[in-house]
Amino acid sequence: MKVVIHGKPFAETAGPFIQGMFDELEARKIGVFISAGFEKILRESGIRFTATRIFENPAELSGARLVVSLGGDGTLLETVALIGPRQIPVIGVNVGRLGFLATVAPERIKDMILALETGNYRIETRSILEAEANNMEIFGGVNFALNDFAITKTDTSSMITVHSYLNGVFLNSYWADGLIVSTPTGSTGYSLSCGGPVLVPNSKSLIVTPVSPHNLNVRPLVVEDSSVLSFEVKSRSNNFLLSLDSRSDIVDESTRLVVRKAGFVARLIKMRDDNFFDTLRNKLSWGLDMRN
Numbered sequence: 001m002k003v004v005i006h007g008k009p010f011a012e013t014a015g016p017f018i019q020g021m022f023d024e025l026e027a028r029k030i031g032v033f034i035s036a037g038f039e040k041i042l043r044e045s046g047i048r049f050t051a052t053r054i055f056e057n058p059a060e061l062s063g064a065r066l067v068v069s070l071g072g073d074g075t076l077l078e079t080v081a082l083i084g085p086r087q088i089p090v091i092g093v094n095v096g097r098l099g100f101l102a103t104v105a106p107e108r109i110k111d112m113i114l115a116l117e118t119g120n121y122r123i124e125t126r127s128i129l130e131a132e133a134n135n136m137e138i139f140g141g142v143n144f145a146l147n148d149f150a151i152t153k154t155d156t157s158s159m160i161t162v163h164s165y166l167n168g169v170f171l172n173s174y175w176a177d178g179l180i181v182s183t184p185t186g187s188t189g190y191s192l193s194c195g196g197p198v199l200v201p202n203s204k205s206l207i208v209t210p211v212s213p214h215n216l217n218v219r220p221l222v223v224e225d226s227s228v229l230s231f232e233v234k235s236r237s238n239n240f241l242l243s244l245d246s247r248s249d250i251v252d253e254s255t256r257l258v259v260r261k262a263g264f265v266a267r268l269i270k271m272r273d274d275n276f277f278d279t280l281r282n283k284l285s286w287g288l289d290m291r292n
Contacts, residue, residue, distance in 0.1 A: 001117060002031035002052065002063050004088065006079045007038045007070030007095075014095035015045060017106035018070060021093075022049040024113050033064055035082070058082055065089075066116060066269060072096020077245040080128075080146045080266045089123050091116070091269035100188060100283045103274050115271060123267050124201060126185045127225055130262035131244060133255050138242065145244040146266050147186030149259050151233055152178030152211060152241045154250055159214060160240055163232040166223060171208075174218065178211035178241075181229055181259050185266075188284065196220040198286070201276060206261070231257045 003025065010018065025032055031052040034042070039054050055061065061083075069079040069092040076092040083090065092102025093109060104112050115121045129145045131138060153160045162174040182191035184199035187207055192198060196209040197220060206227060209220040223229075233240045235253050242251050280286040 001065050002033060003116070004033045004035075004055075004061055004064045004067040005038065005070065006035040006067065006075070006082060007041065008075045008078070009041055010045070010071065010095045014106060015047065017095065017109055018042075018045075019047050021068075021070075021109045021113070022047065024110055026050050028113065028117060030113075030117070033061060038070070058084060058086065061086065061088065066091065068093060069102060070095055071102065073098055073101045074246050076101045077146055081142050081144070081245065081247070083266075084142065084144070085262075085264040087264055087267055089267040089269045091121075098283055100279060101185070101268070103279060104271065108271075112271065116269070121269050121271055124270055126201060126266040126268055127183050128262040128264060128266055129181060129183055129206075129244070130260055131242075132258045133251070134257075135255055136251070138251070139244060139247055139249065142247070143244065144262050145186075146183065147189050147245050148180050148182040148191060148243075150178060150180045150190060150211075150241075150243040151231060151257070152243065153235065153237075154239055154241050155237050158236040159212075161234040163234070164208070165230045167228050168230070171221075171229075172218070174210050174213060175215060176210045176213040176218075179231070180207070180209040180211060182207040182209060183225075188280070191220070194220075197222065198280070225261045227260070229259045231259070233257075 033053045034051045036056045067088050067090045069076040093104045094102040129149050131143050131149050162179045164171040180191045184201050184203040187199040191207050191209040194209050194211050196207050204225050205222050206225050233253050238253050239250050
């Protein structure tokens with residue numbers, strides 16, 4: 001078995017758990033591919049490891065069975081972007097903060113390795129958003145997101161106007177600080193903080209959520225995930241901020257955007273006792289009531 005490992009800088013308290021993971025992988029003679037950026041972080045942190053391969057290009061991941069993301073939810077999103085359409089299954093170890101997507105606690109790393117080796121886990125398929133622009137290749141061709149696509153203003157004063165179309169039919173002109181298109185996975189992220197609903201991960205829907213809309217009667221909208229959404233943006237600054245998960249860039253308002261469900265999915269590995277509603281209650285205090 002060959003395992004890919006990717007991560008970001010981690011707190012000193014996480015060091016012993018990460019060292020324990022590499023020791024366990026070596027003891028079980030499991031091959032390890034490490035991303036070049038994370039390899040540098042490991043060396044600077046004094047972590048001892050044996051790597052089958054240090055890779056810079058995802059094309060070098062041939063033969064890898066699964067990917068371990070070491071960090072928080074942002075690291076897992078970055079890992080999904082790294083894998084792209086290869087659809088290699090990913091599991092997240094939470095050595096970050098919230099850990100809503102990266103649900104394996106550091107204390108359970110050995111249990112995780114045993115489960116991965118024996119196949120005692122399940123895989124959840126999660127839909128991916130794909131964005132295209134009329135006049136440029138956005139984000140170097142890594143134009144997809146597991147959580148959400150967002151259009152937001154670039155300054156702190158004037159709102160923007162987002163003219164929106166659903167399957168080519170005019171939907172609405174949103175006078176707001178921005179607009180979010182979210183997958184079911186991303187429904188517990190940025191969209192939720194702007195008043196959007198929570199969707200269970202396997203829902204066949206997308207959420208269109210305005211950010212601080214100027215119209216009181218504008219609310220989030222749930223549409224079929226087969227929908228094609230397109231946008232034209234007007235701004236006093238003649239530009240706006242475009243975001244895909246944790247990546248963002250400023251683009252000119254002449255840019256026209258199209259967002260749809262991608263032709264590939266993210267495959268998230270879950271431990272057998274990992275339950276979405278348990279995570280929702282434990283991480284986001286969903287349904288918390290003193291009477292319970």
